[in-house]
Amino acid sequence: VxxxxxxxxxxxxxxxxxxxxxxxxxxxxxxxxxxxxxxxxxxxxxxxxxxxxxxxxxxxxxxxxxxxxxxxxxxxxxxxxxxxxxxxxxxxxxxxxxxxxDAHPEVGNNAMIARALSLQDVQPFGRVDGHVIGLAGELPFEQSLQDFADRVQKLTGEICLVHGGGTPTVRRLGVTSGKGADRIAEAAALGLDTLLTGEPEHVHFNDAFEYGVNVVYAGHYETExxxxxxxxxxxxxxxxxxxxxxxxxxxx
Amino acid sequence: VxxxxxxxxxxxxxxxxxxxxxxxxxxxxxxxxxxxxxxxxxxxxxxxxxxxxxxxxxxxxxxxxxxxxxxxxxxxxxxxxxxxxxxxxxxxxxxxxxxxxDAHPEVGNNAMIARALSLQDVQPFGRVDGHVIGLAGELPFEQSLQDFADRVQKLTGEICLVHGGGTPTVRRLGVTSGKGADRIAEAAALGLDTLLTGEPEHVHFNDAFEYGVNVVYAGHYETExxxxxxxxxxxxxxxxxxxxxxxxxxxx
Amino acid sequence: VxxxxxxxxxxxxxxxxxxxxxxxxxxxxxxxxxxxxxxxxxxxxxxxxxxxxxxxxxxxxxxxxxxxxxxxxxxxxxxxxxxxxxxxxxxxxxxxxxxxxDAHPEVGNNAMIARALSLQDVQPFGRVDGHVIGLAGELPFEQSLQDFADRVQKLTGEICLVHGGGTPTVRRLGVTSGKGADRIAEAAALGLDTLLTGEPEHVHFNDAFEYGVNVVYAGHYETExxxxxxxxxxxxxxxxxxxxxxxxxxxx
Amino acid sequence: VxxxxxxxxxxxxxxxxxxxxxxxxxxxxxxxxxxxxxxxxxxxxxxxxxxxxxxxxxxxxxxxxxxxxxxxxxxxxxxxxxxxxxxxxxxxxxxxxxxxxDAHPEVGNNAMIARALSLQDVQPFGRVDGHVIGLAGELPFEQSLQDFADRVQKLTGEICLVHGGGTPTVRRLGVTSGKGADRIAEAAALGLDTLLTGEPEHVHFNDAFEYGVNVVYAGHYETExxxxxxxxxxxxxxxxxxxxxxxxxxxx
Amino acid sequence: VxxxxxxxxxxxxxxxxxxxxxxxxxxxxxxxxxxxxxxxxxxxxxxxxxxxxxxxxxxxxxxxxxxxxxxxxxxxxxxxxxxxxxxxxxxxxxxxxxxxxDAHPEVGNNAMIARALSLQDVQPFGRVDGHVIGLAGELPFEQSLQDFADRVQKLTGEICLVHGGGTPTVRRLGVTSGKGADRIAEAAALGLDTLLTGEPEHVHFNDAFEYGVNVVYAGHYETExxxxxxxxxxxxxxxxxxxxxxxxxxxx
Amino acid sequence: VxxxxxxxxxxxxxxxxxxxxxxxxxxxxxxxxxxxxxxxxxxxxxxxxxxxxxxxxxxxxxxxxxxxxxxxxxxxxxxxxxxxxxxxxxxxxxxxxxxxxDAHPEVGNNAMIARALSLQDVQPFGRVDGHVIGLAGELPFEQSLQDFADRVQKLTGEICLVHGGGTPTVRRLGVTSGKGADRIAEAAALGLDTLLTGEPEHVHFNDAFEYGVNVVYAGHYETExxxxxxxxxxxxxxxxxxxxxxxxxxxx
The missing domain is CATH 3.40.1390.30 (NIF3 (NGG1p interacting factor 3)-like)
Structure with missing residues (x-):
């Protein structure tokens, strides 16, 4: 072509x-x-x-x-x-x-991850520079944070870093590929129990614990x-x- | 008081x-x-x-x-x-x-680290928002990158992440506490072989290898x-x- | 609740x-x-x-x-x-x-004042930071500027400051609560004879007289x-x- | 000429x-x-x-x-x-x-007022757009707030508005001609008991009482x-x- | 009136x-x-x-x-x-x-010129400060660049400056009155062979030749x-x- | 090297x-x-x-x-x-x-031109983006505008465009290479009778005549x-x- x-x-x-x-x-x-x-x-x-x-x-x-x-x-x-x-x-x-x-509904990083995790009732989530690039939704079944992290690890092939600030089980999930630790507050405001993103940042370390949201860091590279x-x-x-x-x- | x-x-x-x-x-x-x-x-x-x-x-x-x-x-x-x-x-x-x-000559994060490593002939290094907050200088003796990383580990008590983009031995060192991966180019321009900083960033991963500079990441928290x-x-x-x-x- | x-x-x-x-x-x-x-x-x-x-x-x-x-x-x-x-x-x-x-059509400061004065044929008036927050309209009957000021005084319970730059009688009125002296030019362009607002400003003193508009200052607090x-x-x-x-x- | x-x-x-x-x-x-x-x-x-x-x-x-x-x-x-x-x-x-x-040391509004009030040990006070335009200093003798306001009234010929948020007597005074109510916090930080300025503003009404500073408003026009x-x-x-x-x- | x-x-x-x-x-x-x-x-x-x-x-x-x-x-x-x-x-x-x-569809400089040259299939062309002010279209018949320049000269009464960076004949034309040399790249992207504009600029001299577009400069004044x-x-x-x-x- | x-x-x-x-x-x-x-x-x-x-x-x-x-x-x-x-x-x-x-005192475009014209008592002239890049001074002898333009033409080898808005003879000259028509007002304020610059601009055409300054345009390229x-x-x-x-x- x-x-x-x-x-x-x-x-x-x-x-x-x-x-x-x-x-x-x-x-x-x-x-x-x-x-x-x-x-x-x-x-x-x-x-x-x-x-x-x-x-x-x-x-x-x-x-x-x-x-x-x-x-x-x-x-x-x-x-x-x-x-x-x-x-x-x-x-x-x-x-x-x-x-x-990141944001494309068919081939976007977040759409692909959401599909791989069978996320349901998905809605836009994760505002970056005036664009909403991620997705939030319900897992088809509740599972423990550890089991969820294992599942993500199978998807990416790499060990996740887990900051367990929220409930022990995962049901309502937000997904933002890459550097998404600055969206923990947005996840809490939406009532999500867990955020799946790529790269951790020191400056947002306390957010998981203070907003009461689990964060699973699967790697900037691996989520993209x-x-x-x-x-x-x-x-x-x-x-x-x-x-x-x-x-x-x-x-x- | x-x-x-x-x-x-x-x-x-x-x-x-x-x-x-x-x-x-x-x-x-x-x-x-x-x-x-x-x-x-x-x-x-x-x-x-x-x-x-x-x-x-x-x-x-x-x-x-x-x-x-x-x-x-x-x-x-x-x-x-x-x-x-x-x-x-x-x-x-x-x-x-x-x-x-970060920048204080007596009690600053970088002055303290430079002193702990016996850095000599120190000069300002590491521009952030119009201020130079770090230091560069010579180690008193040349040592292998691995030995240098071990020494940093003893200082902070935590394992370092090492990106060996430069020479196998360390002699001319730049120190910038916290998030300093965006200063790899500045280190190369100054002729430093190694940069010691805190937090790694995906977006600067290639810099170490393309600019030919070793980077030792000792942790944002641990360097501050x-x-x-x-x-x-x-x-x-x-x-x-x-x-x-x-x-x-x-x-x- | x-x-x-x-x-x-x-x-x-x-x-x-x-x-x-x-x-x-x-x-x-x-x-x-x-x-x-x-x-x-x-x-x-x-x-x-x-x-x-x-x-x-x-x-x-x-x-x-x-x-x-x-x-x-x-x-x-x-x-x-x-x-x-x-x-x-x-x-x-x-x-x-x-x-x-200020701008709410039902409970806004300006909607409430306009209703209390029985303003008719109201239209948006008074642009602030890209929003039009006030109202303009016709009084149900023409009255002298002094009578109008007395009526406003009854509404707020406080004496008004009157700058009589316009016609001796009031008919077409603009209302902007708070600090609205900077809208005298807008009032003149709309053909209003009188502006009712809250707080006077030295810098706009001459506007009433040079644009030929009456201004009734009823107090920043009292109009809000x-x-x-x-x-x-x-x-x-x-x-x-x-x-x-x-x-x-x-x-x- | x-x-x-x-x-x-x-x-x-x-x-x-x-x-x-x-x-x-x-x-x-x-x-x-x-x-x-x-x-x-x-x-x-x-x-x-x-x-x-x-x-x-x-x-x-x-x-x-x-x-x-x-x-x-x-x-x-x-x-x-x-x-x-x-x-x-x-x-x-x-x-x-x-x-x-406003700021001229010889003929400026503030220098003239300070001289008329025999202010002593004057220092710069009152930052506006990067320039310090006013003055602060000591009155030659302590006097009650009312007496001080009377003295200012004699100087300008107009009645002052007094917000007595500070001590009952006046000793350390700041002077900023025109619209200076936004400098009450600066007056408090400098340890002044009283601010003499021109035009009041609703938005700074509480400052006098919450910062504990007397404010004498002598008129925007009259102070200039x-x-x-x-x-x-x-x-x-x-x-x-x-x-x-x-x-x-x-x-x- | x-x-x-x-x-x-x-x-x-x-x-x-x-x-x-x-x-x-x-x-x-x-x-x-x-x-x-x-x-x-x-x-x-x-x-x-x-x-x-x-x-x-x-x-x-x-x-x-x-x-x-x-x-x-x-x-x-x-x-x-x-x-x-x-x-x-x-x-x-x-x-x-x-x-x-410049942009008016009926009396605008560009609409008038396009009409005088019998431009067909016209479309918007020439973005300035967020507005598209010019037009592009097809000449009713192909003609040599020299003949086209002569025709423009008859229209304005002044000699044109011609930079023949494109094909020897003119067919697809862009028109932007005044100072339009900075739109040569836009003309190339649209597949135009020739740009008619007013005032030349040294800084855009090479654009005609490097983008391969003919440019006919008919004068800032004359095109407006x-x-x-x-x-x-x-x-x-x-x-x-x-x-x-x-x-x-x-x-x- | x-x-x-x-x-x-x-x-x-x-x-x-x-x-x-x-x-x-x-x-x-x-x-x-x-x-x-x-x-x-x-x-x-x-x-x-x-x-x-x-x-x-x-x-x-x-x-x-x-x-x-x-x-x-x-x-x-x-x-x-x-x-x-x-x-x-x-x-x-x-x-x-x-x-x-443009601005270099030894090899700069303006220093070179000033030297070639034997300009005397030179002072800085021609502000661009916070830097003064040109020079002003006295010609060693007064000459007619036409003779001066001829002399410039000999220097550059190209014909000049002359806008004779000022006195018929040239004595006090400003020099700014490149695009300098926007400095005619500055030339007038300095009392220069003539400005020598490179590229003309339609938008500054009237300046020469309304400020009463001769302008000799010798070409953007030729003056640089x-x-x-x-x-x-x-x-x-x-x-x-x-x-x-x-x-x-x-x-x-």
Whole structure:
């Protein structure tokens, strides 16, 4: 498929226009490479390593959740220069989707996790920069906090950090991928007993205990592998392009 | 000592006037309690638990690194109400010092760590909101990254997370307490081989490896116990007040 | 009634969601007290005196037009500390409604005054921070400026200050409670002959005479007793709670 | 004297360069009239009336405390057009000095009042937009609040509004001309027992009583006649120009 | 016609309300003159000369594209004073319409040019401060860039500057009057081969060649004579007022 | 010389630290190329053409006045991608100096022009974003405006555009390279009879005539060739590196 057509389809499918202004992550095509896309790679982050890996794997486009830009211009020096050089040398396209890929109802990180946990009666939850990106709902059956954490661990393959500030059993759950510890108050206000998110923060440590909400931290990286994989699969479905997930975990 | 006199001395000793505007943490007296201070408690964070602990221990003033306010007014509801209620019921004074206690040349978190590691030829390092709060310098002898991490672990009592992006041995070190992963680029520009800081962040994971700098993460909490303890000891020296450190680790 | 239910009803009745961002007065529950509300007090302003008066009168919730916060965090010291202490000691709830209570079509300060003066063909008037909070309309009969001022005086019980910049008789009137002298130009543009507002300001003295509009200043306090009283009465109607108005005039 | 020379002298004498950016009142020459200045008029405010009065009195330059502009461009319509028309028809120059004339050590409103009250050990007091414009000091002898208010009344010729929130006698006094009720907290922090200012504000009514500070409100207009008169006298001294004060009180 | 009625009609016809906030040019009546309008003058710019010319020609209202104010208050000195003085002396009204007169579908600069060039399938093009003010479309027949430039020259009477960065023939054209060189990227993204605009800018010189778009610069002044003339003609149609165009070209 | 050393020397020589924040042009190394610099190219602007020309000429570093960034991050697509690709492929370093190279006392555009015209008693003139970048002074002898324009034409090799708003002869001159038409008012206030600058702007056309100042427009490009050439020569002097000026005029 031509790059122009694929980019148009992605911009439309992810509804990038509704995120203009709100999201500093410059969603969309960040590096322009070959004009025809035959093979796709997907990765959570952008680094010299992931770009090189994508190029080595023969991909024409790398799809990422975290791109290169966060609101400020960067001189083309140091690691930023290395990243651009790898991509431009290999004529690799880079497409980034941040909040649009957290919040997407079909392939979004939170929609994927909610579906994997069979969450019911889901409603929007988790406001970030004027957009609600997460979901809240009911587990199909009540289970102990420990059993729930084990289930999450099976889903991600990594051990969770658990702050048991709430009830011993889990029933009403909020899900926000990535860095969501600042939404504990919002979870309490909604009457949720448990919040599942990615990365812990010292500054929000007491919130779990003072607001009386359980928090299960499953990892920033681990909660954000879902979106790019689902999006790549959706591209395959639409355009028949083969794809590959490049696993570069951070342990964070 | 009278509260008025102690607060005046603290404001002066910590040079709060030089942080006006730059620091949203509202440095200084945050809750007004009894007029006479006979006993001091010190803690890294402010929570219902630390305030209750301070009140129960008979302290008239709780000295903290992280206070109640971060730039926005808070309704007196939920945990914030519980915190204020505990302090006001017990007539407890709360005094907070954030950046001034990171950066202080005598009792600051970074000065204390640099001294414990016998750092030499120290220079300012680590810009935050227009203030340079950390230090950089030379270790008295070169040692392997693993040996250096073990030494840090002995200092804090907690295991470190090590990202070995730089040289196998440590010689030129930067120290920034708390959340300092965003200063890896600054460390590289200064030619440091290793950065010692507190809390890791997913978004800066690749920096260690792409800038070629070792990063030793010793914990946000663990790197910030030094300042409040040293400041309380300094108050004892000046005014003869007994004091106690309230240990409420977060593991983060 | 439970606090949660009453607060939900108030937020909804006053349509607080439409004022988010525009109003710095932190509309809504500002201090959390007892969970069950059995008795309500209403007051224009919040002060140590009004809070103590409310507590002494056995109220569980104090309803005010001017609350504690105006966009900036306050250290819990001095009078602010005294206010919080009185409320927290008495487990008193404090609920504030500023612009929403000026502008409310049923119980708003301006709607109440307009009704008391039998204003006809009313239309929105008086823009403040993006919200139109006042009303303009026709008096049922023309009367002299002096007679009109006497009628206002009967309504509020206080002498008015009159700046007769316009026609000798009053027919088309604008009403904006509180501090509304900055809306004289708007009144002139709408073709009103008279503006009724609360507090005069030196900086707008010449406007009455240069724009040719009569201005009747009936007092900031006196023009804002209507809303909280009407709202408390509305609560009684809805939930059967007894209430009391706490009269603490300022003479301004 | 030529307008150019007089304006240069005024800009320099009032140190306008130190107020750039901080003061929205566009200090300096606001309307350009005749090139030679033979006669000066002085007034607190700018209005159609004061401009016409100045022109009728044969003045070539009107000196005011409150000019035409406050940070925003104004269409040349309504009263603003009338003001410009009067001045331009009469070739009248208009020179405005706001904060520089509150704060001036020799001819400033506050320096003049402090001198009239024989204030001793004066220090800066009263921060406005980054500039300290008022003064604090000791009265030469303690007197009752009532006696002090009578003395102020003799100075201005108008009755004062007194809010007796502090001690019954006056000794340590702060002076800020104009609208200074928002500086009651600053007065309390400095240990002043009494604040003398101009215009009361409903929103600061409780401050006097809760901070325990007496406030004497002598009128916005009445506390600001001193500066323009003293400046005009100073011009006469320097350049030998006759001058006249145009008294247009507002009662506010 | 009365000024009030004509201004109301103009504000409505030009839909000024939709430009509030976005346009710093203070659209609408900028100087208030006589109350009855009998004769209209139209000019692209406002200067001492155009105002004097309008007054001398017996006009009661001068209609301009570029008015007096651009977001900041101006002291009434120098040329700004001269402009106001000429208008106020002659009781001349000044009405300005900037973006509303670029973008108007009937009398706008761009609509007029598009019609003169018989542009077909027109769509909005050329975003300025949140408003799309220009048009893009197809020429009825393909022609060489030189022939197209000649045609534009016939329309304006002035020689064009041509930067031939695109295809040798012109078919898909974008039109933005005035200073539109910063929209070359937008033209390329829309697939236009040629952009017709007014004033060149050094900073955008390379854009034509690097984006591969032809740019025909027909002059800032020359591309903006259309709107004020068409609007004046429309006023004549509506109110029967005679009018005259005041030609003061700048060559830019 | 090593890139690190040369960049350090340039940053220091041009005093980049004093322009931090004020200048959005990201002064300094914008693209990192080879580590050793053997040959330098200099150009006014950065374009695909100038970068390719520099690479083809064997330069290791291209020195420019206008770089790639102006305050906002750019996606690596279209011409921006082409520019980065050319430079990164060729391992070319790009160093930009905007305001620092207008204002430099030795090699700055304005200092060079002032010296070429033998300007005497020079003083700072021409404020841009908080920095004064130009110069004003006396010509050694009075000459007619036409003769002066001819002399400027000889200096730049291009015909000047002359707006004769001032006196027929030139004596007191202001010089601001680039886009300086917005400084005509400043020139008048300083008593200059003539302003020499680069690029005309329609919006400032009337200023020359209404402020009574002659303006000689010598071209944005033509007035900014001096700085980069002088800086390259200075580098040759310091480090013995050969250099070449790449002439890519814009005619603007």
């Amino acid at each position: 031509s790059r122009a057509e694929l980019v148009r389809w992605l911009n439309d499918f992810l509804r990038l226009d509704t995120y203009a202004g709100a999201d500093l992550s410059m969603n969309g095509l960040q590096i322009e490479g070959t004009e025809v896309i035959r093979r796709v790679a997907a990765s959570v982050d952008t680094s010299v390593k992931t770009l090189q890996h994508a190029a080595d794997s023969g991909a024409d486009l790398l799809l990422v959740h975290h791109g290169l830009f966060w609101g400020r211009p960067l001189p083309v020096t140091g690691p930023h220069r290395d990243r651009l050089r790898v991509a431009l040398m290999a004529d690799l396209n880079l497409y980034a989707a941040h909040l649009p890929l 592998v879902f979106g790019v994989r689902a999006l790549a699969a959706r591209i395959e479905e639409e355009f028949g392009l083969p794809w590959q997930f490049l696993h570069h975990p951070t342990g964070l | 009278s509260r008025a006199e102690l607060v005046r001395w603290l404001n002066d000793f910590l040079r709060l006037d030089t942080y006006a505007g730059a620091d949203l943490s509202m440095n200084g007296l945050q809750i007004e309690g009894t007029e006479v201070i006979r006993r001091v408690a010190a803690s890294v964070d402010t929570s219902v638990k630390t305030l209750q602990h301070a009140a129960d221990s008979g302290a008239d003033l709780l000295l903290v690194h992280h206070g109640l306010f971060w730039g926005r007014p808070l309704p007196v509801t939920g945990p914030h109400r519980d915190r204020l209620r505990v302090a006001l019921m017990a007539d407890l004074n709360l005094y907070a010092a954030h950046l001034p206690l 116990v030094f300042g409040v303890r040293a400041l309380a000891a300094r108050i004892e020296e000046e005014f003869g007040l007994p004091w106690q450190f309230l240990h409420h680790p977060t593991g983060l | 439970s606090r949660a239910e009453l607060v939900r009803w108030l937020n909804d009745f006053l349509r607080l969601d439409t004022y988010a961002g525009a109003d710095l007065s932190m509309n809504g529950l500002q201090i959390e007290g007892t969970e069950v509300i059995r008795r309500v007090a209403a007051s224009v302003d919040t002060s140590v005196k009004t809070l103590q008066h409310a507590a002494d009168s056995g109220a569980d919730l104090l309803l005010v037009h001017h609350g504690l916060f105006w966009g900036r965090p306050l250290p819990v010291t001095g009078p602010h500390r005294d206010r919080l202490r009185v409320a927290l000691m008495a487990d008193l709830n404090l609920y504030a409604a500023h612009l929403p209570l 007793v209507f809303g909280v009283r009407a709202l408390a009465a509305r609560i009684e109607e809805e939930f059967g709670l007894p209430w009391q108005f706490l009269h603490h005039p300022t003479g301004l | 030529s307008r150019a020379e007089l304006v240069r002298w005024l800009n320099d004498f009032l140190r306008l360069d130190t107020y750039a950016g901080a003061d929205l009142s566009m200090n300096g020459l606001q309307i350009e009239g005749t090139e030679v200045i033979r006669r000066v008029a002085a007034s607190v405010d700018t209005s159609v009336k004061t401009l016409q009065h100045a022109a009728d009195s044969g003045a070539d330059l009107l000196l005011v405390h409150h000019g035409l502009f406050w940070g925003r461009p104004l269409p040349v319509t309504g009263p603003h057009r009338d003001r410009l028309r009067v001045a331009l028809m009469a070739d009248l120059n208009l020179y405005a000095a706001h904060l520089p004339l 006649v001193f500066g323009v008169r003293a400046l005009a006298a100073r011009i006469e001294e320097e350049f030998g120009l006759p001058w006249q004060f145009l008294h247009h009180p507002t009662g506010l | 009365s000024r009030a009625e004509l201004v109301r009609w103009l504000n409505d016809f030009l839909r000024l309300d939709t430009y509030a906030g976005a346009d710093l040019s203070m659209n609408g009546l900028q100087i208030e003159g006589t109350e009855v309008i009998r004769r209209v003058a139209a000019s692209v710019d406002t200067s001492v000369k155009t105002l004097q010319h309008a007054a001398d020609s017996g006009a009661d209202l001068l209609l301009v594209h570029h008015g007096l104010f651009w977001g900041r208050p101006l002291p009434v000195t120098g040329p700004h004073r001269d402009r106001l003085r000429v208008a106020l002396m002659a009781d001349l009204n000044l009405y300005a319409a900037h973006l509303p007169l 004579v259309f709107g004020v003339r068409a609007l004046a003609a429309r006023i004549e149609e509506e109110f029967g007022l005679p009018w005259q165009f005041l030609h003061h070209p700048t060559g830019l | 090593s890139r690190a050393e040369l960049v350090r020397w340039l940053n220091d020589f041009l005093r980049l630290d004093t322009y931090a924040g004020a200048d959005l042009s990201m002064n300094g190394l914008q693209i990192e190329g080879t580590e050793v610099i053997r040959r330098v190219a200099a150009s006014v602007d950065t374009s695909v053409k100038t970068l390719q020309h520099a690479a083809d000429s064997g330069a290791d570093l291209l020195l420019v006045h206008h770089g790639l960034f102006w305050g906002r991050p750019l996606p690596v697509t279209g011409p921006h991608r082409d520019r980065l690709r050319v430079a990164l492929m060729a391992d070319l370093n790009l160093y930009a100096a905007h305001l620092p190279l 060739v001096f700085g980069v050439r002088a800086l390259a020569a200075r580098i040759e002097e310091e480090f013995g590196l050969p250099w070449q000026f790449l002439h890519h005029p814009t005619g603007l």
